[in-house]
Amino acid sequence: MAPPGPAIHPTALVDPQAELHASVQVGPYALIGPHVRIGAGTTIGAHSVIEGHTTIGADNRIFQFTSIGAPPQDKKYAGEPTRLTIGAGNTIREFVTINTGTVQDAGVTRVGDDNWVMAYVHIAHDCQVGDHTILANSVQLAGHVHLGDWVFLGGLTGVHQFVRVGAHAMTGFHTRLAQDLPPFVTAGGNPAEAQGINAEGLRRRGYTPERIAIVKQMHRLLYRRGLTLEAARQQIEALRGEVAEADADIASMQAFLSAASRGIVR
Incomplete structure (x- = not known):
């Protein structure tokens, strides 16, 4: 049979x-x-x-x-x-x-x-x-378009060709994404603007408070200090070693920023 x-x-x-x-x-x-x-x-x-x-x-x-x-x-x-x-x-x-x-x-x-x-x-x-x-x-x-792991795109989000979205990033409803969105960052609007980090998503995935704190520091350096992108990258690199488990997150952010070809959402 x-x-x-x-x-x-x-x-x-x-x-x-x-x-x-x-x-x-x-x-x-x-x-x-x-x-x-x-x-x-x-x-x-x-x-x-x-x-x-x-x-x-x-x-x-x-x-x-x-x-x-x-x-x-x-x-x-x-x-x-x-x-x-x-x-x-x-x-x-x-x-x-x-x-x-x-x-x-x-x-x-x-x-x-x-x-x-x-x-x-x-x-x-x-x-x-x-x-x-x-x-x-x-x-x-x-x-x-390239989407990293754990990305969450809100309803009606439109992503322009060749845009890259980093791991754990998130967009809100009806977002127009025409530039690269770095890892961990939340964005919304038309055009998209950075709003914060996906802290709740990171907590759900087992990130410790200390590790999330390093992600928040990277966000502040990119978006809150008025630094050029290169200056922000240098200061992000200086965070290595503060929290051992966050070094992989720093490496992920640095790799993403070095490969950004369309500029990043600011």
């Missing part, structure tokens, strides 16, 4: 070349293309379209009416076999759209693990989304 295959609704259209783990569930009227691979325990909602060279890991919950792996919305795209990879444990809600990459970048759009992607979110070509992020309703990521 042949082993049981995926639980595919009889109205779904799954290409015979697609690779689905035996525990995958596919809802009514879903469409899955030939170059798609889906890992164990993932569920695909009704009317979803998953196409392109797309790899989806284990234990994802993909809701109805999503469009995943469609070609990039880039006029330079000429049909190259670019890719989309999605990790494990993600929740992807209704009407989310995620496109494959372009050869003008690395050729792959990536979404990591344990992300919470709410309805109507768009993740454009070549975006790199880390782990444990929350993208609230109608967040729009233009092409080539």
Whole structure:
């Protein structure tokens, strides 16, 4: 007797070349293309379209009416076999759209693990989304955007192409983000302005008061002392060694600032 295959609704259209783990569930009227691979325990909602060279890991919950792996919305795209990879444990809600990459970048759009992607979110070509992020309703990521781990983008946030958002950063409702947002920083407005640090998020992730105090000092140096960016970086570097567990946070901030190519939200 042949082993049981995926639980595919009889109205779904799954290409015979697609690779689905035996525990995958596919809802009514879903469409899955030939170059798609889906890992164990993932569920695909009704009317979803998953196409392109797309790899989806284990234990994802993909809701109805999503469009995943469609070609990039880039006029330079000429049909190259670019890719989309999605990790494990993600929740992807209704009407989310995620496109494959372009050869003008690395050729792959990536979404990591344990992300919470709410309805109507768009993740454009070549975006790199880390782990444990929350993208609230109608967040729009233009092409080539990079999000660090634990980023939280408030509803209707729009992120300009090539912008980078550092780990643990957060935006408020209806934020327009056109410059890089450093790690730990909260921002809001149109255009975005820095407002503070994501202290509550850090506490929930186990940061000690002493470690949070160093993050607050970095914020003051960047935003409250009237320093140039280079002068702020020098003083941030001088914080090393005050709290041993915060040295990694200082290194993260310094690496982010040294790579900022669009300027930072000030």
